[in-house]
Amino acid sequence: MSDTAGTSSIDVRALRRAEFPWADETGAVYLNCASTGPLPERARRAIFEHLARACNPNHEFYEEHREIPAQARRRCAELIGALPDEIALGFNTTYGLNLAATALPLERGERVLLLDGDFPANVYPWLNLERRGVQVEFVACDERGLPNQEAALDRLARGDVRVFSISAVSFSNGYRLDLDAISRECQRHGTYLVVDGIQALGVVPIDVSATRIDILATGGQKWLLSPQGSGFAYVRRDLIDRLDPVAVGWLGFKASQDYGDLCSYALDPLESAARFELGSLAFASLHALNHSLSLLLELGVPSIERHVRAVQQPLIDWVAARGDLEWVSELSHERRSGILAFRAPEPDRLGARLRSAGLTVSIRQGAVRVSVHAFNCREEIEKLISVLEAALEA
Ligand SMILES: Cc1ncc(COP(=O)(O)O)c(C=O)c1O
Missing domain, CATH: 3.90.1150.10 (Aspartate Aminotransferase, domain 1)
Incomplete structure (x- = not known):
């Protein structure tokens, strides 16, 4: 051996x-977590209990609907070495990738770099920007059909790439990129680094306190052993104020935190990445995610x-x-x-x-x-x- x-x-x-x-x-x-991961028993129990409570409407959900997302932000942060304030809860990977594509400062004529062979969730949100004059360029695979990291690093070194968006681990062949080397090259040239983490998180360590990533997106349904409809985006602290999201949710504003007084409509977003969340969340899925993450963090x-x-x-x-x-x-x-x-x-x-x-x-x-x-x-x-x-x- x-x-x-x-x-x-x-x-x-x-x-x-x-x-x-x-x-x-x-x-x-x-042997198929790259498609869908099974829920551990603790997550199954938690989601069933949650749904049983939801069947009886004579129940106060207010506290639960605050605590579940708060705990999810803490656990997602712990998983990747982030701060809870840097986590925005969403529904899948697509949520975070669209946040990146629509909210990063990207002007007409600027360039997004992708890797050929990447999963389409990390391609369409960027191709969709071509209508606005953003240029999307692909780095061809190597002769074995694997992501060509060396060619990507050379391409980044030309200094004209505004965003590099990649999957940390390739869905089809499991190729794990050298995020440290890529991150260093991106920082050298002022390139935003966006990472789709769904094929890595839960099995391959990613630590954003050691490796600078601007936005990381994931769903919970694969290696995080969580239900469909759970997911999160990490947004690097310094970037939160600089993003300009196309879509906003009522709970992302300070004035919506007091349910007794909801109609001031003050356009003052939360300081944290929770400002990017889109209204009521999939509480049952997030409740299960919390339990699945507790298992992964324990192990x-x-x-x-x-x-x-x-x-x-x-x-x-x-x-x-x-x-x-x-x-x-x-x-x-x-x-x-x-x-x-x-x-x-x-x-x-x-x-x-x-x-x-x-x-x-x-x-x-x-x-x-x-x-x-x-x-x-x-x-x-x-x-x-x-x-x-x-x-x-x-
Ligand atoms: C690399 C990668 N990104 C994203 C997804 C899925 O995206 P979403 O969670 O938005 O459905 C998959 C697989 O389904 C994937 O392999």
């Missing part, structure tokens, strides 16, 4: 028993990452030993994430075979994409390998 395998400090048996009981009860193998993202690498290793060794399959993912320590993708003949047929054997992966861009999270164990990867062996022989 190579030295990148590492060891896991997560007691995965106990974790599965307490938080993911279906995994052992059903024997189903879920610690660096421990989850070590665990994921240890669980991935048998798959890496197996592909190397066979010699007839081709990695799409870059396997080096620095560029690896929770996603591994490899090319195999007839990927759709393989995907169907795996599904009928009770294993869930996904097929993306013609490759088998395997996502490993904290609740997965090596035995599951061994089962994946044996089903793949049989399917490839057939």
Whole structure:
């Protein structure tokens, strides 16, 4: 086993028993958090209790509807090394990416740089600005079809890029960008750095106190093990005042904080990034997000990452030993994430075979994409390998 395998400090048996009981009860193998992550038991209980309370309208929701978002801002901030005041709660990744695209100071003729092959959520909000005369330019993938970070750094060095918007981890191949190097280059040239964090957060550490990012956007529905409809944007403190959002919500203004006196309409936004929130939030989803984040913070993202690498290793060794399959993912320590993708003949047929054997992966861009999270164990990867062996022989 190579030295990148590492060891896991997560007691995965106990974790599965307490938080993911279906995994052992059903024997189903879920290797697909890059599509949708399962809720841990604590989040399931919390959302059910919340919804049960919501069924009885004779209940005072005022405090709950203040405390849930406040706790969510604290926990999201803790996850990424931010301040709670730098968090705006939203509904998905698209919310934060549109905030970036519509509120950053971007003039006609100025340039946005993107990476070819990125997920469309991080493309359309920028292409939509072309109507206003903003220029959108793509950095082509490298010869293996991976994000070409070196070419992007060279392009940034020309000094005429106003915004660089990237996914920290690529959805299709798991390529993890060097955010530190990119951030340094962006700072050198006054380029705003926008990061889509949805394929990283929860499994790959991102610390905005160490790596300067201007705006980070994520949904909670993948590696954060949270419901659809949960998500947040981080906005760097110094930028909050300089953003000019197209859409505003009534709760983003100081005059709306006292429900007894709502009609002064004073156009004075909150000091914090909560000024970018768009009215009433998805409280049930955020309540569950709070519980999922408590689990991830308890486990610690660096421990989850070590665990994921240890669980991935048998798959890496197996592909190397066979010699007839081709990695799409870059396997080096620095560029690896929770996603591994490899090319195999007839990927759709393989995907169907795996599904009928009770294993869930996904097929993306013609490759088998395997996502490993904290609740997965090596035995599951061994089962994946044996089903793949049989399917490839057939
Ligand atoms: C990189 C990336 N960004 C965004 C999304 C989803 O965006 P949203 O949360 O807005 O649905 C996905 C996957 O669904 C993704 O892989």
